[in-house]
Amino acid sequence: MPNGATFADAYPTQARHIRAAFWASFLSLGVGAFFGLIQALHRTDILRVIESQTYYTVLTAHGVFLVISFTIFFLVGVFQWAVTDSLERPPVDMRFTWGWYGLMSLGASLTAFAILAGFTDSIDVRANVLFTFYAPLQAHPLFYVGLVVFVVGTWLAGADWFRSWLAWKGDNPGERIPLPTFMVLTTMIMWYISSIGVAVAILAFILPWSLELTGSLNPTLTRTLFWYFGHPVVYFWLLPAYLLWYILLPKLAGGRLFSDPLARVVFILFVLLSTPVGIHHQYLDPGISEGFKFIAMTNTMFLLLPSLLTAFTIIASMEHGARQRGGEGYFNWLTALPWRDPAFTGMALAGMVFAFGGFTGIVNAGMNINYLVHNTLWVPGHIHTQVGTAAALTFMAGAYWLVPQLTGNRLVGRGLALVQVVLWFVGIVFMTNSMYRGGLVGIPRRTAEPQYEGFEYEVAAGSVGELNAQLAIGGTILFVSAMLFLALMVLTAFNGGTEPIDDGSIPPALSGPEDSPAVLDNLKLWVAIAAVLVVIAYSFPLASIVSRGGLFGPDIGPIPVAIDAASTVARTALEAVSAVVR
Template sequence: MTSKLFSFSKKESRLYMSFMYVTFISLFIGGLMGLLQTFVRSGKYTLPFGIDYYTILTVHGVILGLVLTTFFIIGFQFSLLGKTVGISDKQIMVGWISFWVMLIGTVMASITILVGQASVLYTFYAPLRAHPAFYIGLALVIVGSWIAAFVNFRQLYVWKKAHKGEKSPLLAFMVTINMIMWVIASLGVAVSVLVLFIPWSLGYAETINVLLSRTLFWYFGHPLVYFWLLPAYMAWYAIIPKFVGGKIFSDSLARLAFILLLMFSIPVGFHHQLTEPGIDPTWKFIQVVLTFMVVIPSLMTAFSIFGSFEAAGRRKGFTSLFGWIKNLPWKDVRFLAPFIGMVAFIPGGAGGIINASHQMNALVHNTIWITGHFHLTAATTVILTFFGITYWLVPHLTSRRLTPKLNKLGLIQTWIWTIGMVIMSGSMHIQGLLGGPRRSSFSEYAGGEQVATWINYQIAQAVGGTILFVGIILMVYIFIQLSFFAPKGVEEYPIAEEEPDAEKTPKFLENWYLWIGITIALILFAYTIPMIDIMKHSPPGSPPFDWPIGK
């Protein structure tokens, strides 16, 4: 059964909403930069005022991939723990420290990008070099997120101390797993930034070990995807069933799936480096195998979620094989947006298998196929689920209501987003198979023989990007309405109950020492020898190389 749920104080709501404000400001800025990118790539538009293409590309990637996601996730997870295990005034105060440290870091990094001193893209690969303030800003964002993580750990610890022998609430368990993964994974990028990039950008180090920096980034970069995805899983497992009149299919299965995602999401970064020399192919193969292991918890998740949907339909009397599908709340945007995100994850996951497969990766690596995949998973599966959460979380925090009119606008926004993304992501996938490069502006290959083949797909991307930006404007409008203007009222914080006849959850699933220990062992196994090889045998470090190329 669901544990007692806590009510939010005004102090809590202000903290959680602060994260949401930054999220939706980031959505607008990052979305505008994405729209400009698609225009430039279409060959029909030139950026005004001498704005560099790679500046807007960097803003788009950093603001949406790092800032929007991290602020939304931390605010959402704070609310989950506040609702299920409670939060003290002291913890709220530390939560504010987390917010301000992250915000200061975000502003520092953003200013350096906007003034043209950090056009190094979302991955900030060496030997491209940014202004030191960019790297210091990123470090502050990570430190702020660690502060939030330790607040979360403290919240669950205090609750467990007061409820000895009881299993922790499912959502609190899930948040803890995600933040453990985040802290372990972000150690890689923190070391990279603090030890390699900052001294190099300040001039204290003349060179930088490029392969080591890239390896540390992808040690972090792949679990970053799961840091985005797991909050969506939390909603799918424990919140969406509430909207269909169902219950959590299996508490044990949900916990096991999250444990497996923790263990197999971190030691797999080499599958992003399959084409790079300097890494032994044996270790690449081992990490590819570990990458494919995440298919298991993903299939467990699909089984559990659709099991909840079907059980709810059967309980309401639908006996035909697929009759329960008709009963799903298709006109409730809180369900529809995440559901479309779930469906998008099917082709998204298939594309991920291709990306992680050595021979097939050779075909699509560094093509715009990868960008299309990224938009199908992060920008469709994750973002649509985040939008679905917004429709009930924001009015709950602001004591307002999701009115029928706003719900209808949300349905329109969801379909606009879906249509725009199908056009844009689909054309990216096709152009990628035809060899279209990623990260490049149209002007860089405007004279190539393949432009005539690519140009129609690039125009399609501009059309899709325009539709998506309309969806962004509508989503920001809905957010403003839910935050400040919607009628006062009460919006439920929807947490589903467990099936009453479900099997008792085994206690070993909450053995943190065991699961963290196995995760660390897998990381040491997958990275220790390759990292020693990289540090011993890498060529001499690369000198500073200021972006952009050729200028």
């Protein structure tokens, strides 16, 4: 890219495509954040604008719009930018590139329709199954079809990036894979390996069951297949944030990435370790032996390694940048960092929250201590620090640098943008602190009515009322912050006739690819090792689950979640009575 040129100058067609992905992402963020606010105010009983029965529609929408649509549309945009910019070439065929974007949009629209139709009785479509869609909760088939089409879109996106890399490789034989492209390719390898699980769960079991082609399924099997994908999907959300921390943050700090080889090692470790751990989400599931759960726990603890390596590399890069800017001393260099820059500050604060949330993740991953917090409010506390901040705040901060590069326009309201990222930081700490504390005393997650009659939670400090107030205040701050972000993005998009402050160049790493062993770029080798690890971790548990409950389960029928409650109770009671009589 010529010096001083923005990405939009060098690749106008690709910039338009990435902008389209970002707008889909931002639209999802707005809708998802709105449902988040409704939820926060409803379950704390501060403001109730919906019936409690509708809570699950809101909760499903909040989850799917944010953790599927917002995150993944944003990451495909970031990945497209990273591949195009680092290979210095557009995709081989832009029609294909628009094609996968179209598939993703179609899938997201179908799923969104299935969820949002739950708000009206005039359309006979429901999908109140939450983001995890555990069977026997059953959604309308459109929900599952939409998810499949969306995931296929991401697969084709990955194929597009591999195709670009192969074309580049043909023109540059013997060259090391540029680091941003390496990160994209390894992330997509992890995504291919892991999303096979959810594809099998939906296509082989859940979708035929929702279409009434099969009469039953094995919920333990579909849950296990979901979590085979469900933990790596966390890294699918997180690794684009890592990419921005490794590629953009050092530049914003005024320096260069400390180590390219360490970054490569980190991404390979995620390819190897992120999938054979999913059973740690199922510690309380019956039907899976304790031994398998213990193995999953051990594997999970290894995942700390790439996160700690990342913390070291990123902080070292930031320190290098600060010292380039005149920072001195053991800690005084921190004051030399560009705290005025919302892109830098947002990412730095996101990293800080990520470190804290990582420690809470160790609690989730520990088999014995997990029993204390399983299915409590602690778990959404953890996901909001990790995906809701490490990923989401990094994406928003990254957008403050990327959107000007993609539009050729200067960011509107730089000072307000700084306030926005700081608001998010404060809001998330208020909200998640309340969630963690509530979880420790057993307040359940995923319910509109967390308080029970004749029972009081013994909160360590304060009261449930205080926790509720803190959660509602935090949730409201987050909503305001999200709206401010969207407003600034819209204003920036229309800020024509201006130029970005920063140029789009990314400086090379201090320790470049020439310092890393060539074997790190041998993607086939890492795929093979990852596949072996997955087979070792999952073949015995899956065989055991199928041998106990069968492929299609012991006659498990659907539980439609949006039907007349009285008739359900009556039917269940009649079935119970008839079973006793028989």
